[in-house]
Amino acid sequence: MQNIKAKECTIIVPAYNEEKRIMPFLNSLSSFKGTIIFVCDGTDRTPDVIRSFSERRKERSPEIICLEYNERLGKGGGITAGILNSETQYVGFTDADGSTSESEMIRLFSYLSDYDCAIGSRWMKDSDVVVKQPLSRRIQSRLFNIAIRLILNISFSDTQCGAKVFRREALNDVLPDMKTKGFEYDAELLWWLKKKGYSIKEVPIVWENREETSVGRADGAGMIIRLFKMRLGLSP
DSSP states (O other): OTTOOGGGEEEEEEOSSOTTTHHHHHHTOOSOOSEEEEEEOSSSSHHHHHHHHHHHOOOOOSEEEEEEOSSOOHHHHHHHHHHHTOOSSEEEEEOTTOSSOHHHHHHHHHGGGTOSEEEEESSSTTOEEEEOOOHHHHHHHHHHHHHHHHHHOOOOSOSOOSEEEEEHHHHHHHGGGOOOOSTTHHHHHHHHHHHTTOOEEEEEOEEEOOSOOSOOHHHHHHHHHHHHHHHTTOOO
């Protein structure tokens, strides 16, 4: 990573009931030398799987930390918990399904030598979507992005790709203002960063759809409503 030392980087992985698909992600860990924090707030054996993997592996890198919560935090709440429990200068988050590879996350961190935030995008010209989402999901994603542009007045082509990295000082500045805790968290976070003048680089990414998301049309509508309330200064 250009001018960015791996040991100064932490990747946060929200892991809600990921027992059945977390192993491929864990087995893919090989070249990242920083810290990975898994935030488990579900009801299955995800924490046990992560800890068992961590105990039996021979490699010392990355350092694996597993946080466990008895109550549902939501995606955004889980990311915030991970950030607050991290100690490095650079912090990012990604999805537990491994749709964004370890090498792509490392590449994103390299942009933090010049920017306060870097986000992966599936919708830029040079993006490489190896396995696409079903057509219905792609349509839903584009409609949601249009709604975000209208509500928050931000022009990113893909706010919901689960691959984002940040400088610590930028996160420390905006986290106290964050109000949402669900899947809309990404969009609100980018809105606050932009509003406060932080530099954000949108980067074409190699991305692979691994499994159908649990986010449905009703969830998408709820996300839009919560963002609209937040934008008006109301409690989501």
